[in-house]
Amino acid sequence: MEMGAGKGNTAKWLRQTHGAFILTSDINPKAVEIQEKNGLLGVVSDARKIQIDDWNGISFYLEYFPLIYMEGLLCNQKGKDINNVITSAWSFLSPGGHLLIADIRNAASANTAFSNLENHQQLIHDWYKRYKKNQEAFNLLGLKLPPYHFMVFKPGEYKYREWGSPQDLVRGFNDPEVFERIARHLGPNSIKKIIRKLPGLEIVEELDEVFYSRTGPLNGWVLHMVKGPRYQLYPWYKDMTKNQRQNYQDIRRFESRANPRYWDDYRNRLVKNFNQARINKDLTKDIIQSLNFN
Numbered sequence: 187m188e189m190g191a192g193k194g195n196t197a198k199w200l201r202q203t204h205g206a207f208i209l210t211s212d213i214n215p216k217a218v219e220i221q222e223k224n225g226l227l228g229v230v231s232d233a234r235k236i237q238i239d240d241w242n243g244i245s246f247y248l249e250y251f252p253l254i255y256m257e258g259l260l261c262n263q264k265g266k267d268i269n270n271v272i273t274s275a276w277s278f279l280s281p282g283g284h285l286l287i288a289d290i291r292n293a294a295s296a297n298t299a300f301s302n303l304e305n306h307q308q309l310i311h312d313w314y315k316r317y318k319k320n321q322e323a324f325n326l327l328g329l330k331l332p333p334y335h336f337m338v339f340k341p342g343e344y345k346y347r348e349w350g351s352p353q354d355l356v357r358g359f360n361d362p363e364v365f366e367r368i369a370r371h372l373g374p375n376s377i378k379k380i381i382r383k384l385p386g387l388e389i390v391e392e393l394d395e396v397f398y399s400r401t402g403p404l405n406g407w408v409l410h411m412v413k414g415p416r417y418q419l420y421p422w423y424k425d426m427t428k429n430q431r432q433n434y435q436d437i438r439r440f441e442s443r444a445n446p447r448y449w450d451d452y453r454n455r456l457v458k459n460f461n462q463a464r465i466n467k468d469l470t471k472d473i474i475q476s477l478n479f480n
């Protein structure tokens with residue numbers, strides 16, 4: 187599954203080159219339309235929540251996906267949303283599953299791959315000019331934002347204004363036709379702190395990368411994590427491995443899902459498992475509230 191897949195270019199490439207079957211998701215319905223035009227299976231979904239394909243309010247895709255990745259999604263988030271996106275990915279990841287997070291840090295942070303580029307000094311210089319102009323624009327707008335935040339304008343003819351003067355940025359910000367969002371470059375260290383609190387998730391690789399955007403090379407990083415071998419949330423299979431689950435003769439398999447007691451039991455166990463996993467409280471509350479069986 188890809189979270190915040192945008193147009194789905196990476197998923198399309200993975201399908202064409204590796205035959206991968208990927209569920210792409212994005213909060214923006216226009217992006218999902220493009221994913222579908224690209225022949226992908228796309229869903230509109232908010233990555234900050236447990237929200238992929240609910241049926242009767244229960245997500246059957248929890249602990250389901252063997253690989254989840256997100257590229258440039260965290261730089262769209264702020265504050266506790268970052269934690270919620272990562273926790274949500276953890277909830278969807280199957281036992282033994284892989285989680286890959288790729289994002290962009292501030293241009294001058296150490297990265298051998300990036301500093302091997304011949305023109306990296308110039309790129310850093312250009313980005314610092316852009317950060318500075320954005321800070322001036324935020325000041326003019328009375329917004330208090332820490333360093334490395336910048337405005338992103340909607341795709342199309344206004345894009346070039348992102349690199350304009352602080353006044354250009356203020357005008358763009360005030361025009362709903364032009365303004366898309368505020369983003370910011372972030373390093374992997376703040377993300378690692380969140381990951382260490384998620385049960386069973388282990389960082390197995392950390393890479394420096396160069397990503398290429400419309401505006402040229404960017405200073406990027408990748409974190410690769412693997413989840414422990416046992417189910418942690420799944421009501422009937424908690425603490426089992428995938429193999430144990432397969433061999434498990436579950437009496438409930440033959441019970442009717444039309445029986446409300448089935449769902450009461452499901453819900454109670456799921457809530458208990460979420461509480462036991464001690465993941466962030468906000469998300470647990472959201473999940474419990476979204477388990478609406480009526």
Ligand SMILES: C[S@@+](CC[C@H](N)C(=O)[O-])C[C@H]1O[C@@H](n2cnc3c(N)ncnc32)[C@H](O)[C@@H]1O
Pocket residue numbers: 189190191192193194195196211212213214217231232233234256257258259262
């Ligand atoms: C910088 S783009 C990256 C797109 C794509 N991953 C790529 O690498 O080309 C960020 C994407 O995340 C999506 N996004 C932002 N917040 C989101 C959220 N809370 N849930 C799902 N998608 C979100 C945006 O709509 C946008 O398509």
